Amino acid sequence: MKIGVQATTLDSLRSGAGGLRLPLAALMAAFPTCVWSQGAAGPAAAGPEEVVVTASRVRTGFEAPTPVTTVGIDDIQARGSTNVADYLNEVPSFLASTTPATTALNSRENGSNVLDLRGLGAERTLLLINGRRHVATAPDNTVNINVVPSIALGRVEVVTGGASASWGSDAIAGVVNLIPDQELTGFRLEVQGGTSEHGDADSLRLGGVYGHDLGDGRGHALLALEYSRDRGVLNQSDREWGRRRYGLIGNPGDTGPNDGRPARLIAENTNLFFANEGGLILGGPLTGVTFGPGGAIRTNDFGGFNDGNFQVGGTGGNLGQYIDLVVPGRRYNAFFTGHFDINQGLTAFAEASYGNSRSETETVQSFTFPTRITSDNAFISPELRARLASSNVAAFNLFRLNTDIGFITADSQTETYRGVIGFRGRLSPAWRWDAYYQHGRTDYRNRQLNNLIVANFRNAADAVINPATGQPVCRATLTGGAPGCQPINLFGFGSPSRAAIDYVNGVGAYDLALTQDVAAATLTGELFDLGAGKVATAVGIEYRSEKVRSESDALSRADAFLIVNAKPINGSFDVKEAFAEVVAPLLANKPGIDRLELSGAVRATDYTTSGSVTTWKFGGSWSPVADVRFRGTISRDIRAPNLGELFAFSRLSFANVSNPVTGRTDFTRVLTGGNLDLQPEESDGKNFGVVVEPRWISGLRLSADYFDIQIDGAINSLGAQDIVRSCAAGVSSACATITRDAGGTITQVNAQFINVARLTTKGVDVEALYRVPEDAFLSLGGLLTLRALVTHVAEKEFSPNGVVVFDRAGEITPNAEPQFVSPKWRGTLTANYDYGQLSGFLQTRFVGSARYDNTFTTEDINDNTVQAEWYVNVGARWRVPSSTGARVEVFLGMNNVFDNDPPPAPLNFISPLGTNPAFYDVVGRSFYAGARVGVQ
Template identity: 35%
Template sequence: MFSSKTSRVLRLRYSLQVTAAFTAACFGGSALAQEVPAGTTPATEASDERDPRGEIVVTASRTATNGLQAPTPTQVVGAEVIEKQGATTVMEVLNLNPAFKATRSPGANATNTSSPAQATADLRALGGQRTLVLVNQSRVVPFAPASNLGVPTTTDLNLFPTLMIERVDVVTGGASALYGSDAVSGVVNIIMKKEYDGLQVTAQAGASQSGDYGNYRVGFVGGTSFNEGRGNIVLSGDYSYNDGVSDIYNRDWGREEWMIVTNSQRTVAGTAGFGQPNFILARNVHNSLGEDGVILNGATTTGGNIANIPGLTGMAFTANGGLRPYNKGAIFGGQTMIGGEGASIIKGTDLIPSVERMTLYGSLYYEFSDSLTAYVEGGYSTSTGILDGVPMRLASQRILRDNAYISPQVRALLPANLASFNISRIAYDIPNNVYEITNETPHGVVGFEGKFGGSWKWDAHVSYGVNNYSSATFLNPVTAKLNFAIDAVDQGQFQTGVANGNIVCRATLPGAAFNAAATGCVPINLFGAGNPSQAARDYILGSGLAEVKYDQLAAGVNLVGEPFATWAGPVVIAVGAEYRRETQALTADAVGSANGFLTAGNAVPYSGEFDVREGYFEATVPLARDTPFLRTLDLNGAVRYADYSTVGGQTAWKLGGVWEPVTGLNIRVSRSRDIRAPAINELASPGSNVTNSVVLVVDGVSKTATIPQNTSAGNPNAGAEYANTWTAGFAYRGSGALRGFGLSVDYYNIKIEDAITNLTTVNIASLCSSGDTYFCGLFSYGPDISTADPNDRIHTGLIAGSLNVGAFQQEGVDMTLTYGTSVGFLGDGGRYSLAASGTYIFNALVDTGTGAANAVIDRAGENGWANLSSIPTFRGNLSQTIGADGWELTLQTIFISKGTQDNTYNTLPTNTINDNTVPAVAYFNLFGKLFAGGNKKFELFWAVNNLFDKDPPPTPYAILNGPVNGQYYDKVGRNFTLGARVRF
C-alpha cells in the first residue's frame, strides 16, 4: 500500500540510524582532517580546472590544457555554491541557472504521475533528452519510467549525493563530437571528489511559513588515504525527505482559483460569454461537472437523441435523491466554468509531491606507479515520489432508465420514450487516486589511467548501471468495474418484474447482460454527494504496478598526447573508441496493460534494445603565440563516427577557434554538427491510452469531447535528429586594477532538424485548430449527437506516435559577470563577491514540419507551460556575497521577464483571449553561514528562499488544470532551512 505519513517518519528515523552507524563504522577512527580545496572558479569559465590528483580536466575539450583554450563556452558551479544554498540535489542549483528550464522537477509539474520526484537537466528548454549528463566525463545509466506514458529517457540528478560533488561543468553548446548522442544542447559533467581526508557530516531541516513543505536531510562525506598516499577512498551518503505541498487551497493565490476557460458561449446570443474572446483567463474557476451529479442529455428507446430533457437537463441531484437546479457559472466550456457552485477540478491534487531520497556513492583510487592508476567508482540511489492525484471525473456517464438508485420522484419525471440519460459528476466523495513512484539505481565503473612516452596519457573504463523503476497506483478507478457498478438494478424487478429492494450489479445476474468479470461487483449510487457506499468505493478503486528495468553497459578508451609541435607550440590530439549497449523491459499488471484505469496509471508492456560502436578524433593546433595582438591563436576540431544498431552510421563534428589578442581577453567561435539517436521508448513503446477532455476546432466550430488519446507511442522507423550549432563570444579576466573582474558574453544559435517528438494532446489540438490538416488527421471523428444535424462531426479519438516531424531553432545570448575583492572594514578575511548570469532569447522557433503557413511558431517570451520550447525572453541570476572569517551572507536575486501565456493567442479568430500577459517577476533568496573552530570545523548555515513571499503569477495550463507554471515560478512561498556542518 502507499506510504503513510507515519511510515515516512519511521523510515526517516531508520535512515538516520543507518547513516550514523555507517559513518561511525567507516570513519570513527579517523584523525582530524582538512578538506581538499574544491578548485573551482567563478561561473564564467572552466579555466585551469584541476582535479585533486593534479590532472587537468576540461569538459569542453579533451585536448585543451585550460578552459579558455576550448572554443565552446563552459559555466562552472562549484561545491561551495551547492553548500551555500543547502541544496539537497544538484538540480536545485542548476535550475536557477538561466540557461536551464525546470521541465521535470518535483515543483515543476505536480501532475506528472509517471515521475513526480524526477530531477532532470534541460538546457535551452529543448528537452532533457537533448542534454547529456556525465559523471567524471563518463555516461551513467538513464532514468527510464514507464515510457509509453510519453516521458523522455533522461538522467535523474537524484542519483548523485551533493556532498560528493567537487563541481559541475555546464557546456552550453553542442558536444556530440566529443561525447556522442544526446549532447545537442549541451553537457552537464558532474565532477566527483577523488580525494578527501577526514569526515564531514551535514544535517538540516526546513519548512514553509505555511507549515508545509517540511524537509529533513542528513548526509556525510568522508575519506582517507593509505599506503603512503598512493591510495584514497572516499564515501558519501545522503538522505533527504520533503513532505511537499497539498492542493491549491493551501495558498492564498491558489484559493483565487485561476484558470483559462474555453468560452463555449461566445457565439450564443444572450449569454454572458457572447462576443467575448474564445478563451478567458479568470479567477473563481470551478469544475462544471457537479459533485452531486448533473443531468445532461439522453437517448430515446428508438435510438434517437434528446439534447434537452424537459424538467431534467441542468438539474443536480440532492443527497436524498431529489433534484435541485444546478448553479452553473456565467461562462463555461469543457469541464470548467467561471463562478457557479463547487470547487476546482484539482481539489485535493498535490501542488508539490512528497519526495524521499537516499544515495550512497564512493570511489577508490590507487596509484600503482607514476604511470598507472586504477579506480573503482559507483553507488546506489533510490528516490520515491508520492503524489495525491485527481478526483474521479465523469464528463458524460450513461445511466439506464431502470437504474435502481433513481428515486421515485425523479423516475416520475422521466419521459416515457427515454431509455437512458447522461450525467456529469466529479467525485470529491471518493478518494483521489495516488501514485507512488520509486526509482532505484545501482551503478559502477572500473577504470585505469596511465601515462607513457612523455606527454601521452591514456585511460580506459567499463561501466554498468541498472535503473529499476516502479510505478504503483492506488485508489485508481478501474473503468470496467466502474461501469459494472454504475449499472445497478433491483434484482426482483429485473428478474420477476416485482421490486424487492435488493440492489445488485446487472452484470452479476443471469441473462444476456451477465459477465463473469463482474463477480464481486458492488453497486454504486452516484446520485448526490456522499451516497457512494464504502463497499462500492472499495470495489471500483484498484491498484496497479508497472516496472521498468533499464540497463546500460558502456566501455571506452581514450588516448591524449602531443605528436609534434608547430612554430606556435605543441599540437595536442585525442583519439578514442567507445561501445555502449542499452536494454529496456517494461512489465505491468493486467489492468494497466489493458489501459483499464480510468485516469493515468496505464502502461503497456514492451521491450527494446540497441547498441552503438563509436570512434572519435580531436585536435588542438596552435597557430600563433606571443606576437602583437596574437598572444595565442588556436584551432580546435573534432569528429566522431557512431554505428547504431537502430539508425546506422552517424557522423558528428565540431570546428572552432580561440584568439587571445591581449592577456586576459579570449575571443572564441565554434560550429558543430550534433546528433541524437532515438531512445528505446521512441522506437518501441506501444504507447498508453488516457481519456480526457479535448478542445478542438472541428469544421470551424470549437468543440469539447472526452476521448481516448494515445500520444506516447513509439515508432520503429524514427530516425536520428540533427543539430547545427554556432557559438561565438568572448571571455575577459581582469588583472591589475581589474583583478577579480570577469566577464563573458556568448551568442548561440541551435537548429535541430528531424526532431523526434511526441506532441502532447494540447499541442496537437492547438495545431489542428490553427488549420494544420496533418495534425487534424491524427484525430478520428464521428457524428456529433449533441446537435440535430446528422452531418455535424466531433472528435472521437487521437493516436500519435514518435515523429521526425519538425525542427527547433533557438537563438540567444548567455552573459556572465563576476567580481571579487577584499573589504577591510568587514574584519579579518573581509570580502565581497558578485556573480551574475543571464540568458536573453532572440527566438525559440518550433516548426511542426507540415509546410503550413503557420507551421513555425516563435515560443520566445512565452511564460506559460502548455507548449514545447516555451521560454521567457530573459532570465537572470544575481548573487552578492559579503563575509569575513567567521561569517558569510549572500543575497540572490532571480529575475524572469514579462511574457505571454501562449504566443499563438490572438493570432486567429479561434484562439482569442482576454488577457495574454504574464508580468515580470523577481525572487529574492537569502543565505547565511556562521563558522567556528579552527579551519571552520563547525558551520551553521541557513537559508530563506522567496524572502518576500512573492506569489506566482497566474499561468494556467487548461489540460492539467494547474494554475501556475512551476517550471519557472515558485509555488511554495517563503520557506526556511537551518542546518549545520561538522568537519572532523
C-alpha cells in the same frame, strides 16, 4: 560559480574520469588569475594533481572555446540547496521543466528532477558522472538526479553548447558533468531542515562523506551516504492564489472576428460546467438537477456565465484545487569512488553507486463524463423517481467527479545501481591512456492506486433492485455476468459504499528495467610543437549497449483503466564509436595576437538500429591582448532515438481522416507506438563569444556568448490528420507513413514517432563577476563577490510537423510544448560577503515579463501579458571557532523573502493549475537551517 568564462577549472579536485587532465600545479603557475574562489572544494596547496575539463578531452594549456559553467560545492552550500538540480535550475540557461513542482506539465515519474538545458527537452541534455554516462532512469534516456548524492560532489561542470563530437549522442543542448570530491580526507556530516511559512513543504536532509588516503598516499577512497525527504505541498488550495482558481474560459460576449472582444478570458473562480462532486444531470428536462450529501436533490448553480466546458462561479467541480504543488518524496543514496597507484605508470580506479528515490502523489480524482443512469436504478430517491416519471424520462446522463471514491495515486520508485572499474596510466611523459568498463541498471516501479476500472464502474453504476432479495444488485449480475460486482450509489458526495469503491477501483502496475553496459578506452598526448605550444590530441573508442524490458498488468494492456494504462516496452540497441580531438596553438606573444588556438573533434558512430552517423566540432580562440579573448565553435550534433521512441508498445486504432487528394473522408487504420525506422536528430550549433578581464580592474571578469541551435528531423509523434496535412504540405517523412490504395484512399496511417519536427533557439548568455578587493569595500574588510548571470532568448521556434512554426520565445503558457516555452529574459544576481567567521548570501532571481501565448491578440484573450517577477533569497553561515581542529558551521536562510505569488498562467486541462511552476515559485516564503561538521 563561474559561467561561460573558462574551460579550465582550478577550484576543483582531481577526478578519475576520462577527459582533459592537466597537472594542477602547472595550471596554477600558468593562470594564477583564473582562481576566483575557494570553498570546500578548493585546490590543494601542492602536488601533481589533475583536473578533468568537460569541454574537451584534449590536454592543452589554453582555455577551450566552448563556454563552461562550473559550480563548486561551496556555491551549493551557500545557497542552501539540498539537491544539485535545485541549484542548477536557477541558472538561466536551464529550464525547470521536470521537477517535483512541475508534475502537471510532464508525464515523467512524479517527483523526479531532470535537467533540461536551453529548454530543448531533457532528452537533449547529456548527463555524465565523472566524465562517464549515467544509466538512464526512464526510457527517454534521461536521468533523475534524485538518484545521485549531492554531498559526494566536489563540483559540477556544464558545457552550454553542442558536444556530441566529444561525448556522443544526446549532447545537442550541452553536457552536465557531476564530479565527485575525490581528494577529501577526513569526514563531513551535514543536517538540514526546512519548512514554508504555511507550515508545509517540510524537508530534512542528512548526509555524511568520508575520505581516506590509501597506501601512504598511493591511493584514495571516498564513501558518501545521503538521505533526504520532502513532504511537499499537497494541495493548490493551500495557497491563497491557488484558491482563486484561475482558468481559461470562452467569452460569451465574443461575437466573432474583429468585434473588439476577446474570444477567451483568464478569469478567477473558474470551475467545470459539466460536472461536480455530487453528480449533475445534463441533457433533457432534468438538466441542472444535482445531488447533495445523502442524495438530496438540489438545483445546480451554473455561475455567472459558461462556455459549455467551464463556468465562472457556481457549484461546478474543480480538479485543480487538489493538485500537488510540490510532490512529496524521499531518497536514499550511496556513492563510492577510489583509485590506487599500482606502480608509477599504472593506476586502478573504481566507482559504485546506489540510489533509491520514491514519491507518492494524488494525481487526480476519477471522473465519469457521463454515466448513463436508467429510471429503474436502485439508488434513485422517490422524489427523483417521481420527477422522471412525470417527465417521461427513461434514462439520463450523470456527470460526476468521483472525489469520494479515492484519488488516483501514483506511487513511483526508482532504484539505480552503477559500477565502474578501470585503469589509467602513462606510456611516456607526454602520453596517457585510460580504459574502463561500466555497468548500470535502473529498476522503476510504478503503481497507479485507486485507478478506476471503467467496465467495473459501468456495471456497478447500472444498479437495480434484486426481485429475490429486495436489495440493490448489479444488473449484469442478474444475467450471470460481472462476477463480484458491487452496486454503487452515485447520488451525492459520500454515497458510494466501501465495497463498491473496492470493486470499481484497481491498481495499475508497471515495472521497468533499464540496463547499460559501456566499455571505453582513450589515449591522449602531444604530437609536435608549432612554436606557440605543442599540438595535443586525444583518440578513443567506445562500445555501449542499452536495453529496456518492462511489464504491465493485464488491465492496463487492455486499456481497462480510466488513465495511464501503461504498456510494455522491450528492446535494445548497441552502439560503437570512435573519436578524435586535436588542439593546435598557432601563435602566441605576437603583435595583435597574444594567443591564437584552433581545435577540432570528430566522432564516428554506428547504431544497430539507425546505422552510421558522423558528428564534428570546430572551434578557436583569439586573444588580441591579454585582457580580451574571442572564442567560437560550430558543430554538428546528434540525438539518436531512445529506447522509448524505438520500442514503445504499438497499438491499432481507427479514425476518420479527411483526404486532401480525393476530397473524401476515409475510415483509416491508425498504428501508434515506437518506430524502428527512426533516424538520429541532427543539430547545427554555433557559439561565439568574448571574455574581458581588464588588468586595470582587479577581480572583474565579463563574458557574453551568442548561441544558435537548429535541430532538423526532430523526433515527434503526430495525430493521423496532422500527418496527412503535413504530407499535403510537402513533408516527405510524413508521406512515408501513409498507405493508399490504387484509388488514392488512405488505408493506413503510421502515427508513430517520426523525424518530422524542427527546433530552433538563439540568444545570448551574459556574465559579470566582480570580486571587490578587501581594501576597497567601505574600508570594512572582508571579501565581497558579485555575480550577474543573464540569458536572453531571442528566438525559440518549434515546428511539430516541419511546416507550421510556433514562436515560443517570450511566452510562458503551459498549454503547448511546456518544455519549449521561455521568457525572453531571465537572470540571477548574487552577492557573497565573507568577514571572518561570518558569511552572508543574497540572491535575486529575475523572470522577465512575457506573453501568455504568442499566437494570441486582443481578439483572442483579455490579458495576454504576464508580469515580470523578482525573487529574493538570503542566507548566512557562521563558522564556529573550535579548538579541536574540527570545522563546525551553522547556517540558515530564507527563500522568496517577499512571499511573491506566481502570476496567473492557467494550464488549460480542465483548469487544474493556475500558473507555470517551471518559472515561478509556488511554495512562497520558506526557511531552512542546518549544521555541518568536518574533521580532517
